Amino acid sequence: MGLPKRRISRARGRKRRTANMRLAVPTLVECSNCGNRGMRHRVCPKCGFYRGKQILKPEEMA
Numbered sequence: 001m002g003l004p005k006r007r008i009s010r011a012r013g014r015k016r017r018t019a020n021m022r023l024a025v026p027t028l029v030e031c032s033n034c035g036n037r038g039m040r041h042r043v044c045p046k047c048g049f050y051r052g053k054q055i056l057k058p059e060e061m062a
């Protein structure tokens with residue numbers, strides 16, 4: 001088994017670990033139909049449109 005030659009400094013170890021703790025910025029895209037901002041590759045929760053087509057009926061939604 002390999003053994004590390006040097007102890008990794010506190011700062012270096014912490015830096016490596018905190019790299020995964022950064023908050024992911026959510027990618028918001030505007031709906032082509034109503035302009036509502038939502039997640040990419042998802043049917044618009046407001047009007048039910050996706051890729052220029054009506055997927056969900058508006059009356060189905062609250």
Ligand SMILES: [Zn+2]
Pocket residue numbers: 031032033034035036044045046047048049
């Ligand atoms: Zn919409």
